Amino acid sequence: MSKELEGQPQLTPEEIEQQSIRFHAEQLEDAKPVKIEVQxxxxxxxxxxxxxxxxxxxVFLKHPEKCEFFSLYGDQIIGQFEISYDTILRLYASAVNKSNKIAQDFIRSQIVPSPMSLDTAINSLYDDYGYQQNVIESLLPQEVRTLFFGENSMVSVADVAESKLLAFSLLGGKIDNKNQNEIFIFVPDSKKGLLGSNETIVISSTGKIYEVPLLNIPLALNVMRSLGFNAKIVILKxxxxxxQSFCRVGEGGLWYHYKGNDKNVGCDFLSNTVRSIKSNTISLSSDYPTFKESIDRVFTILNNNM
Incomplete structure (x- = not known):
């Protein structure tokens, strides 16, 4: 028998895999199909x-949101599919935690997220703790992690939400209403002497005012712009x-709060700026001429959505 095999070409790994698939298919020719949830x-x-x-x-895998089925061919799932991004993240987290590389590759290369609204995108920036760092890191190609997070390519806990939105973009995600694509971010010129919480003010063209905690502004701006948002930043001093009162950055970059003749160190930038935006007294700021176009646009948006 061994002599009969001498001189015959050896099978490549791909040919071995194909023969294995055909063998099992022939053995199961009369078996009933098995349908399971993709989850x-x-x-x-x-x-x-x-x-x-x-x-x-x-084996046929049921689409998590539609009455459709994915076919398997060996360790490959056949086809391209659209699934909501929240569902994609849940499926991918499960695949990562179970070291299911087949499912991971399928999600990264053959799944496109359903379009996301502007406000859904902004709301996603709140959720730094919704998913494990390793899950989001795994969704991002190495070169992207290096570009955005440096040589160690590690996504910090505080940047998970922004990275989640970055992954949405890389998977081919789009925004569903391009007519509502404006975002305005209001930030202090200095962080010295700020009182209260550390949220960042984000205003959408739908007229909503958000206070996003621990926002990585440069990363968020890059991601938002990659999704087609017209994202602008307003820097206030x-x-x-x-x-009777105002806040201003003074000597040493320190914020001061003035009320009448009183001057005190510190300013509740978040609350006072939101109040100033809503009442449009922000147009009386010394920064108004510099950011006039953005501030006027915000005022128009808020008036139109009252």
Whole structure:
């Protein structure tokens, strides 16, 4: 027998895999199809997953949101599909935690997120703790992680939300209403002497005012612009509150709050700026001429959505 095999060409790994798939398909020709939820598939690992792959010709995975099925061919899932981004993240997290590389590759290369609204995109910036860092890191190609996070390519906990939106963009995600694509970010010229919480003011062209915690502004701006948002930043060193009071950056870059003849160190930038925006007293700020176009546009948006 060994002499008969001498001189015959050796099979490549790809040919071995193809013959294995055909062998199992022939063995299962009379077997009934097996339909399972794709959520179940992504949670499989080890021998259970290997056993399922051996039966791939009879396995169909149900779309998580539609009455559609994905076909398996060996360890490949066939087709391109659209799924909501929240569902994609849940499926991918399950696949990462179970070391299910088949499901991970499928999600990264064959799944496109459903379009996302402007306000959904901004709301996603609140959620730094919704997913593990390793899950989001795994969704981002190495070169992208290096570009945005430096040589160690590590996504910090504080940047998970922005990175999640970056992954949405890289997966081919789009915004569903391009007519509402404006974002305005209001930030203090200095952080010295700020009182209160550390949220960042973000205003959308839908007229909503957001206070986003721990926002990585440069990263958020890059991601938003990559999604097609017209994102603008307004940097304030003078916040006019009312006829009696205002905040201003003074000596040493320190914020001071003035009320009448009183001058005190510190300014609640967040609350006072939101108040100034809503009342349009921000137009009395010394920064208004510099950012007139953006501030006027914000005032128009808020008036139109009252």
């Amino acid at each position: 179940t598939f992504t949670s499989l690992g080890g021998n259970t997953l290997a056993s399922l792959i051996d039966r791939s010709s009879k 003078h916040v006019y509150i009312d006829e």
